[in-house]
Amino acid sequence: MANIVIVGAQWGDEGKGKITDLLAEEADIVVRFQGGSNAGHTVKVGEEVFRLHHIPSGILYPDKLCIIADGMVVDPEVLKEEIEELQKRGISVDGLRISENAHIVMPYHRILDGIWEERMGKGRIGTTGRGIGPCYADKSARVGIRMSDLFNQEVLEEKLRINLEEKNLLISYYRPQAEKLKMEELLPRYLELGEFLRPYVANTSLIIRQAMKEGKNILFEGAQGALLDINYGTYPFVTSSHPIAGGVCVGAGIGPKEIDKVIGVCKAYTTRVGGGPFPTEIKEEIGNLLRERGDEYGTTTGRPRRCGWLDLVALRHSVEINGMDSLAITKLDVLSGIPKLKVCVAYKFEGKEIQQFPTDANILSRCQPVYIEMEGWEKIEDVDDFSSLPKGAQEYLRKISSYVGIPISIVSIGARREQTLGWKSKGRGYFWDRIVVDTVD
Ligand code: IMP
Numbered sequence: 001m002a003n004i005v006i007v008g009a010q011w012g013d014e015g016k017g018k019i020t021d022l023l024a025e026e027a028d029i030v031v032r033f034q035g036g037s038n039a040g041h042t043v044k045v046g047e048e049v050f051r052l053h054h055i056p057s058g059i060l061y062p063d064k065l066c067i068i069a070d071g072m073v074v075d076p077e078v079l080k081e082e083i084e085e086l087q088k089r090g091i092s093v094d095g096l097r098i099s100e101n102a103h104i105v106m107p108y109h110r111i112l113d114g115i116w117e118e119r120m121g122k123g124r125i126g127t128t129g130r131g132i133g134p135c136y137a138d139k140s141a142r143v144g145i146r147m148s149d150l151f152n153q154e155v156l157e158e159k160l161r162i163n164l165e166e167k168n169l170l171i172s173y174y175r176p177q178a179e180k181l182k183m184e185e186l187l188p189r190y191l192e193l194g195e196f197l198r199p200y201v202a203n204t205s206l207i208i209r210q211a212m213k214e215g216k217n218i219l220f221e222g223a224q225g226a227l228l229d230i231n232y233g234t235y236p237f238v239t240s241s242h243p244i245a246g247g248v249c250v251g252a253g254i255g256p257k258e259i260d261k262v263i264g265v266c267k268a269y270t271t272r273v274g275g276g277p278f279p280t281e282i283k284e285e286i287g288n289l290l291r292e293r294g295d296e297y298g299t300t301t302g303r304p305r306r307c308g309w310l311d312l313v314a315l316r317h318s319v320e321i322n323g324m325d326s327l328a329i330t331k332l333d334v335l336s337g338i339p340k341l342k343v344c345v346a347y348k349f350e351g352k353e354i355q356q357f358p359t360d361a362n363i364l365s366r367c368q369p370v371y372i373e374m375e376g377w378e379k380i381e382d383v384d385d386f387s388s389l390p391k392g393a394q395e396y397l398r399k400i401s402s403y404v405g406i407p408i409s410i411v412s413i414g415a416r417r418e419q420t421l422g423w424k425s426k427g428r429g430y431f432w433d434r435i436v437v438d439t440v441d
Contacts, residue, residue, distance in 0.1 A: 002260045003218045005245045006328075008225030009264035009318040011272040012243075013296070013305060015330030016265045017041035018412060020057045020221045022420060023263075027219035029065040029211055030058030031204075033251030034241035036073035036105055036135070038128040039223035040299025044415045048089075051299055054079045055096060056221050059086065065211075067204045068098045071241065071251020073135045074147065075105035076193035098197060099204040100148040104190070108167040108181055109134040115174045125237055126274025128300050136240035138163070147201055150194025157187055205253025212258060220248045226264070226318040234361045237276025245322040263409060264324040266315055268332045268396070271305040273298050277365035280308035280344045294334040309342040309371065312403045317357035319404045326435070328410035329400065332393060333419075338376045341392075343399060346370040374399065380413050385421060386436050389413075401437045408437040 004023060008014045021043045024030050032039075037053040044050075045060055052059070054074060056066040068074060083093050109131030116133065117124045127133060138144040143163060149156050160183055168180045211218060224243040227233045232244060241247065245262045249255060269290055272278045281287070287307040290296065296305035318324070335341060346353045347367035358364045377390035386394065389411075401408050411421040421436050 003212065003220070003254075003258050005220040005222065005248050005259055005262045007222035007245055007262065007264055007322050007324075008228075008243060009266040009315055009322070009324070009327065010225045010270055010311075011227045011278075012223075012225040013271055013273065013298070014225060014265040014267045015412060016222065017043045017052070017057050018330065018415065018417070019263070019265050019328045019410060020219065021045075021060065022410070022417060022423075023219055024056075024058040024061060024064065026217055027058060027064065028216040029067060029208065029218045030056040031067040031069050031208060031218060031220045031252050032056045032072055032223060033069045033220055034071045034243055034247045035223035035239065036130060036132055037075045037078040038130045038132045038239060038300060041221075041223070042299050045417070050086075050089075053082055053300065055082055055086070055093070058219065058221075059093060059096065060091060062092060063095070065095045065097060065207070067208065067252075068096070068102055069204050069208070069252040070099040070101040071247060072099070073103045073105050073132060073139070073241075074098065075130065076150070076190065076197060078130075080193060080196055093200070096200045097202045097204050097207060098147060098200045100146065100201050102147045103135055103139045103144045104147060104150065105131045105135045106145065106163070106190075107186070108163065108171065109138070111171055111175075111178070112167065115171070119174070124275055126276075128298075130300070133240045145190075147194075147197070150190055151198060151201075153187070153191060156190060156194075157183070160186055160190075208252055208254060212254070220252060220259075222247070226322055227314060229321070232317075232321045232359060234276050234359060234364055237274065237361055245324075261325045262322050263326055263328055264319060264322055265328045265330060266318075266400075267294075267330050268310060268335050269294075270308040270311050270314070271296050272308070273301070273303050273305045277361050277367075278306055278308055279314075279347060279364065279367050279369045280311045280342075281306050282308050286338065289338075290334060294331055309344055309369070310400070311344040311369070312400065313344060313347055313355055313357050315400070316355075316404045317359075319406055324406055326407045326409035327400065327404070328412065329397060329408055330412040332397075332411060333380045333413045335396075336377060336379050341374045341376050341396065342371040343374055343396075344369040345372050345403065382414065382419055383421070384423065386411070389421075397437045407435045409435055411436050
C-alpha cells in the first residue's frame with residue numbers, strides 16, 4: 001500500500017502527465033486535488049496522444065477510479081467535452097468520480113479573468129483565461145457555486161441571482177458593449193450540465209479515506225507547479241490554488257500523515273508560460289532551439305513557452321516546500337547536441353550572492369543567475385539504465401541530485417512510456433521505489 005504524490009517542481013509543464021501515467025499502472029485510484037481546466041496533461045500511449053484538462057491521466061487504464069477532488073474547480077462545459085472525446089475514442093469513463101464540493105467555473109468567471117488581465121496592463125499575469133482566479137475568488141468569498149448545487153434548481157437559481165447581479169454590474173462597467181448574462185439562459189444550461197455529470201458525482205473524500213482503510217494504492221496528481229503556488233510561488237504571477245504536496249490534504253480531504261512519498265517532476269531545463277520573473281530565461285537563439293525541440297507550446301492555450309536553463313536555486317526551494325522524497329527528471333534528451341550547458345547555482349542580488357529563492361516577485365526580477373557550465377552530450381540512445389547514458393548526462397543528473405539533496409527516481413528520455421530508464425529491464429510499476437541517481441552516488 002502506498003499513497004504517492006506527484007507534483008510539478010517548476011512553473012508547470014514539467015511532463016507530469018507521462019510520469020503520472022507510468023505510476024498510475026500500480027495505483028487503484030488517481031486523484032487530482034487542485035486547479036481546473038488551466039491544466040493540460042499530455043499523455044502519449046503508442047502513437048495516440050491524449051490531452052486531458054480535468055480528468056486524471058489514470059483514466060487511460062481501464063480499471064482505475066479517477067477522482068476530481070474537492071480542491072478542484074470544474075468547468076462543466078469543458079469537462080463534458082473531455083468526457084465525450086474520451087468516449088468517442090473508446091476510453092471508458094465509468095471510473096470517473098467528481099466531488100460534490102468542487103466549485104464550478106461559470107461563464108462570468110472566464111469573462112472576469114479577461115477583464116482583470118486587461119486592467120493589469122503590463123503587469124498582467126498571463127493567465128490561461130479559463131476563469132480560474134475569479135472562480136477561486138468566489139469560493140473564498142463564499143459566493144461560489146458547487147457541483148451539488150447543479151442538482152437543485154432552487155439553490156442554483158438563488159446563487160445565480162446573487163452572482164449575476166454583481167457580475168453583470170462589473171462586466172457592463174468594464175465592457176459596456178457586452179451582452180448581459182441572463183438567468184433564463186444560464187439556469188437551464190447548468191441544470192442540464194448537472195444532469196450530464198450527475199452519474200459521476202460523489203463524496204470523493206469519503207471514497208479516498210475508505211480506500212486508504214482498505215490498503216489501496218492512491219496516486220495524487222498535481223497540476224501546474226510549485227513555483228505557481230499562491231503562497232510559495234512567485235506571487236502575483238501564480239495560479240490561485242496550491243499545486244504543492246500540502247495541497248493534497250486540503251484538496252482531497254486526507255491527513256498529512258497519510259502521504260507516503262512525494263515525487264517532484266522537474267524538466268532538465270526550465271520553462272514558464274505567462275508573465276513573471278524568470279531568472280534563467282534564455283533570450284538568445286538557444287531558447288528557440290529548446291522550444292522547438294521540446295515542443296514547448298502550451299497544451300491549453302497553445303502559447304509559446306519561455307525557455308531557460310535549469311535553475312537549481314528554484315528547484316531546491318521547490319524540493320523543500322514540498323518535502324519531496326525524490327525527483328523525476330524529464331526531457332533530458334532535449335538537451336542533446338548542445339555542447340555546453342549552463343546550470344544556475346546561485347543568484348546575485350544587490351551585489352551579494354544568495355542561494356535562497358526569493359518569492360517576492362520584485363526581488364526575484366532583480367536577481368541575476370550565477371551559472372556553472374557543464375559538458376553537454378551528443379545524443380541519448382533509447383537506453384534503459386543510468387550507466388548507458390553519455391557521461392555528460394550522468395554528470396548533469398548527479399549535479400542536480402547533489403545540489404538539492406534528494407535522489408532521482410525516474411529519468412525520462414523521450415515521450416513514450418518505454419523511453420524511461422528502468423522501464424524495459426524491470427517492467428513497469430513501482431518507479432517510486434527506485435533510485436536511479438543517489439545523492440551520495
Ligand atoms: P491561471 O491558472 O489560468 O489563473 O494562470 C495563472 C498563471 O499560471 C499563468 O502564468 C499561467 O500561464 C500559469 N499556468 C496555469 N496553468 C498552467 C499549466 O498547466 N502549466 C503551466 N502554467 C500554467
